[in-house]
Amino acid sequence: MAGAGTSGAGQLAAVLGTGQTHHVSRRTDVSMAGLCREAIDRALADAGVGMADIDAVVLGKAPDLFEGVMMPELMLADAIGATGKPLLRVHTAGSVGGSTGVVAASLVQAGVHRRVLAVAFEKQSESNAMWALSIVPPFSMPVGAGAGGYFAPHVRSYIRRSGAPEHIGAMVAVKDRRNGARNPYAHLHQPDITVESVRASAVLWDPIRYDETCPSSDGACAVVIGDEAAGDAAQRPAWIHATAMRTEPTTFAGRDQVNPAAGRAAAAALWAQAGITDPLAEIDVAEIYVPFSWFEPMWLENLGFAAEGEGWRLVEAGETAIGGRLPVNPSGGVLSSNPIGASGLLRFAESAMQVMGRAGDHQVEGARTALGHAYGGGSQFYSMWVVGADKP
Amino acid sequence: MATPLAPDTPLSAPLDVGFDYTRSLGPVLGRFMTALRERRIEGVRGSDGRVHVPPVEFDPVTSEALSEPVGVADEGTVVSWSWMPDPIAGQPLQHPFGWALVRLDGADTALLHAVDAGSPDRMRTGMRVRARWVDEPVGSIRDIACFEPAGPGAEPRGPAAPPPAGTEPVTMLTTPVHLAYRHSASVQESRYLRALAEGRFIGQRCPACGKVYVPPRGACPADGVPTEEEVELPDRGIVTTFCIVNVPFLGQRITPPYVAAYVLLDGADIAFLHLVLGCAADEVRMGMRVEAAWKPRERWTTSLENVDHFRPTGEPDAPFESYREHL
Numbered sequence: 242m243a244g245a246g247t248s249g250a251g252q253l254a255a256v257l258g259t260g261q262t263h264h265v266s267r268r269t270d271v272s273m274a275g276l277c278r279e280a281i282d283r284a285l286a287d288a289g290v291g292m293a294d295i296d297a298v299v300l301g302k303a304p305d306l307f308e309g310v311m312m313p314e315l316m317l318a319d320a321i322g323a324t325g326k327p328l329l330r331v332h333t334a335g336s337v338g339g340s341t342g343v344v345a346a347s348l349v350q351a352g353v354h355r356r357v358l359a360v361a362f363e364k365q366s367e368s369n370a371m372w373a374l375s376i377v378p379p380f381s382m383p384v385g386a387g388a389g390g391y392f393a394p395h396v397r398s399y400i401r402r403s404g405a406p407e408h409i410g411a412m413v414a415v416k417d418r419r420n421g422a423r424n425p426y427a428h429l430h431q432p433d434i435t436v437e438s439v440r441a442s443a444v445l446w447d448p449i450r451y452d453e454t455c456p457s458s459d460g461a462c463a464v465v466i467g468d469e470a471a472g473d474a475a476q477r478p479a480w481i482h483a484t485a486m487r488t489e490p491t492t493f494a495g496r497d498q499v500n501p502a503a504g505r506a507a508a509a510a511l512w513a514q515a516g517i518t519d520p521l522a523e524i525d526v527a528e529i530y531v532p533f534s535w536f537e538p539m540w541l542e543n544l545g546f547a548a549e550g551e552g553w554r555l556v557e558a559g560e561t562a563i564g565g566r567l568p569v570n571p572s573g574g575v576l577s578s579n580p581i582g583a584s585g586l587l588r589f590a591e592s593a594m595q596v597m598g599r600a601g602d603h604q605v606e607g608a609r610t611a612l613g614h615a616y617g618g619g620s621q622f623y624s625m626w627v628v629g630a631d632k633p
Numbered sequence: 634m635a636t637p638l639a640p641d642t643p644l645s646a647p648l649d650v651g652f653d654y655t656r657s658l659g660p661v662l663g664r665f666m667t668a669l670r671e672r673r674i675e676g677v678r679g680s681d682g683r684v685h686v687p688p689v690e691f692d693p694v695t696s697e698a699l700s701e702p703v704g705v706a707d708e709g710t711v712v713s714w715s716w717m718p719d720p721i722a723g724q725p726l727q728h729p730f731g732w733a734l735v736r737l738d739g740a741d742t743a744l745l746h747a748v749d750a751g752s753p754d755r756m757r758t759g760m761r762v763r764a765r766w767v768d769e770p771v772g773s774i775r776d777i778a779c780f781e782p783a784g785p786g787a788e789p790r791g792p793a794a795p796p797p798a799g800t801e802p803v804t805m806l807t808t809p810v811h812l813a814y815r816h817s818a819s820v821q822e823s824r825y826l827r828a829l830a831e832g833r834f835i836g837q838r839c840p841a842c843g844k845v846y847v848p849p850r851g852a853c854p855a856d857g858v859p860t861e862e863e864v865e866l867p868d869r870g871i872v873t874t875f876c877i878v879n880v881p882f883l884g885q886r887i888t889p890p891y892v893a894a895y896v897l898l899d900g901a902d903i904a905f906l907h908l909v910l911g912c913a914a915d916e917v918r919m920g921m922r923v924e925a926a927w928k929p930r931e932r933w934t935t936s937l938e939n940v941d942h943f944r945p946t947g948e949p950d951a952p953f954e955s956y957r958e959h960l
């Protein structure tokens with residue numbers, strides 16, 4: 242990845258506070274503005290700051306067709322507190338929430354702003370993402386079937402390449418949904434889900450089953466990021482140790498769709514910047530973007546937590562459950578809540594909450610270093626960060 | 634087999650995209666819409682005392698949530714305007730009209746709406762206008778059909794129809810969005826599509842990496858160099874990977890269940906998605922040999938849909954290692 246750079250993080254930055262909505266399938270009692278504001282007010286309260294303390298706002302939102310609002314940052318400017326301040330919109334498909342966190346962090350790390358508000362949202366009930374992702378351009382074959390139809394063949398490839406047993410996908414779903422049952426903000430609460438019930442659920446896009454698929458959610462997330470002085474003044478902030486983003490084209494000959502090069506490059510840059518040589522030993526908890534259950538073992542390999550073809554063994558051994566060597570998605574993850582645009586920022590926020598000791602019933606005991614991860618498009622965009630309880 | 638490219642005209646075709654988005658309004662906008670259904674206009678008071686019409690949910694100065702409703706008149710003054718000589722579908726009026734910013738009496742901000750003035754000569758900044766309500770308001774900004782000139786010389790308004798009986802507050806609004814595109818294929822893709830219209834597959838080979846792309850792209854996405862060498866490809870190959878689509882969805886054109894498979898033509902280095910039929914869905918395998926089942930020749934157009942589906946050839950499966958790099 243010549244030219245991509247693995248430069249240092251610049252000035253220190255820290256997460257001062259996070260906020261999110263209670264994710265549900267339909268929040269018909271609020272507008273998009275009201276939904277965002279709910280998450281923002283909670284983040285500001287968690288950070289102990291007011292809107293006047295915010296120097297700049299970064300908004301993340303998935304593709305406009307998902308909600309049919311062109312440039313929502315225009316109509317949301319006052320609701321998200323951007324009046325008289327710099328406002329940026331970030332746009333990297335499903336990874337956008339993560340990229341929003343990275344952009345907000347970089348504005349602080351660059352020394353441009355003292356406190357930056359990152360906010361991301363999706364109101365899926367106003368639209369139909371499956372329809373928006375399946376539009377058939379002229380001259381082509383109309384076989385596309387939403388995100389599940391896109392990813393299912395690559396999941397099949399993973400299973401074939403790794404030799405993973407078929408129950409791994411169900412195991413991830415059970416773990417994440419049971420974790421979600423401990424998270425009051427999660428959309429789905431399924432404490433009684435079992436491997437058997439997952440395997441008995443309908444196969445939507447063979448080999449992906451209904452219970453191995455993320456829900457469709459309305460929700461928002463906000464994060465307040467401050468500079469070193471703000472972090473020092475805060476009670477137990479989450480210090481940002483490293484950030485990374487990488488991209489690759491959707492299709493090219495020889496593209497590895499199971500273990501994409503851009504994800505591996507982003508992870509390598511992230512670990513180098515954080516000074517981490519053995520991620521499995523040094524990361525205490527990971528919030529990884531897993532919209533379909535099989536992506537947990539796939540991303541464990543892509544991120545370097547396991548060798549290629551071995552990620553499923555960590556799952557099977559229970560190492561990714563709370564109490565395992567690397568708890569993955571103690572919040573319940575994308576499998577329990579999927580307000581698309583916000584899902585990446587939720588991974589980033591949840592990783593921060595863990596090292597801040599504010600994760601409530603899904604807190605991983607003693608978590609001091611955490612990963613937040615997001616991917617988007619056809620596995621093209623990657624954004625990730627490492628946060629820690631200790632100052633880097 | 635290098636063939637120079639002729640400067641073909643790119644193919645293009647309409648692409649119409651439309652959806653009825655369902656907006657949840659929240660308390661402030663919901664109250665505004667509910668009042669409109671009763672032929673009343675309500676703004677909201679801001680932190681500085683100004684009355685915003687239409688209402689804003691959050692204060693433009695302090696960003697605080699706003700909640701104090703203020704009734705205003707359905708008459709006001711044009712603050713600025715422009716003339717719409719050729720209205721387009723979906724606009725408030727289908728004959729020439731004025732777009733105007735109207736500051737209603739009692740409001741401090743202006744509302745954008747249509748003014749049915751008949752002629753631009755009758756439009757001016759400072760003119761007095763009044764709302765013309767529709768007969769059956771539903772809780773929408775379109776309950777105001779348009780504004781019309783008011784003040785001295787205006788026709789007296791007829792008696793107002795009684796407000797509708799609806800009692801539930803308005804909480805939702807459907808906003809249809811329709812986008813009419815003209816989708817164009819590239820020069821290289823157009824050559825490929827015209828070959829499909831003759832029952833042939835053509836791709837292009839990259840001069841740097843030697844990979845063959847179908848459809849051809851005119852440039853190699855890995856090397857960034859132009860691709861000019863055209864390659865004729867057979868209409869058979871293998872399934873690299875696939876899924877079985879069981880889920881129905883809005884806009885779907887093939888009835889589920891169906892097999893959506895990546896088909897790698899012999900001699901190509903990139904697979905494309907197509908449909909596999911001719912065997913039970915659970916008999917489709919990675920590495921399975923398939924061939925194109927073309928539609929009847931008289932139905933061929935410039936589209937990959939000329940191939941109705943791919944079907945098994947019955948040849949032995951390709952070994953995994955032979956297509957591993959295409960996954």
Ligand SMILES: [Zn+2]
Pocket residue numbers: 839840841842843844853854855856857
């Ligand atoms: Zn090349």
